[in-house]
Amino acid sequence: MSTDLGPLVITRRSGNESIRANGETVGKLGDFWSWACSDLANNTMRGVLAEYLVATALGAATGTRTEWDTVDLRTPEQWRIEVKSTAYLQSWAQSALSKISFDISPASGWDAQTGTTSVEVLRRSDVYVFCLLHHQDKQTLDPLDLDQWTFYVLPTRVLDERCPSQKTIRLSSLEQLSPLKTDFIGLPKAVATCAEGMRQGLGENPAK
Numbered sequence: 001m002s003t004d005l006g007p008l009v010i011t012r013r014s015g016n017e018s019i020r021a022n023g024e025t026v027g028k029l030g031d032f033w034s035w036a037c038s039d040l041a042n043n044t045m046r047g048v049l050a051e052y053l054v055a056t057a058l059g060a061a062t063g064t065r066t067e068w069d070t071v072d073l074r075t076p077e078q079w080r081i082e083v084k085s086t087a088y089l090q091s092w093a094q095s096a097l098s099k100i101s102f103d104i105s106p107a108s109g110w111d112a113q114t115g116t117t118s119v120e121v122l123r124r125s126d127v128y129v130f131c132l133l134h135h136q137d138k139q140t141l142d143p144l145d146l147d148q149w150t151f152y153v154l155p156t157r158v159l160d161e162r163c164p165s166q167k168t169i170r171l172s173s174l175e176q177l178s179p180l181k182t183d184f185i186g187l188p189k190a191v192a193t194c195a196e197g198m199r200q201g202l203g204e205n206p207a208k
Contacts, residue, residue: 007115010064040143041091041133049143050085050131054151057187070109070124079195082125082156087133089141100171102130104159125156127194129187130174152179153190155197 015030040049048065051072055061060075073081084104088097109124110117135141135148142148158177163169175181180190 012064039091041087041089041141043090046087046133046143047083047085051083053146053149053184054081054083054129054131054187054191057184058191059188068110070107070118072125075191075195077192077195079127079191080125081191082123082128083131084128085131085133088136089133089138094138097136100132101168102171102174103167104128104163104169105167106165123156123160127191128154128156128159129191130154130179132171146184149184151182151184151187151190153182153187153194154179155194 013029015028015033017029018025019027019029019032037045039045051065052061055073058073058075058081060073071080072083075081084102086100086102088100090098106121106123108119108121130152132150132152133143133148134150152174154177162177180193182190
């Protein structure tokens, strides 16, 4: 029995890997992915997709997703990015469009890079990227169509200064903080502007 209980080294899979029983192939990993992950409109998978979209835009999607890190993404520039998503439309039957709000709770957490847990409650990112699937026609909803998304980018310090202990924020309140509003193509520039401003400790919100 191995005594090495350190973190697993996760390698990126292709989907062609076999699921086996007694040495016989009974399925493919891609079949499992299709079964488990096809509903991109539910809260869990939409959130993971949003992380992937932001990671792709920032050149941070080459490895694999870390489930329990204290921040969602770490870019090649070592910017720490928190990604939040929401939508007007859900997978289930709705009587009305969902009201838009985002989770901004400070939290304790486990750091995947150091393997340590911090009990200090705070926001550990440099930048928040709020991802709104803004499309409102259920029959044509397609989370893979990036024209159906709007992104709001804000330095974390603005949340710390203006909403220090707040747990959620409505879209109208977020807009009052003057985030950079962008489409997918504009994400790298918007994040760079906010991250560089955060690191330099500018006195003014660079999103203004």
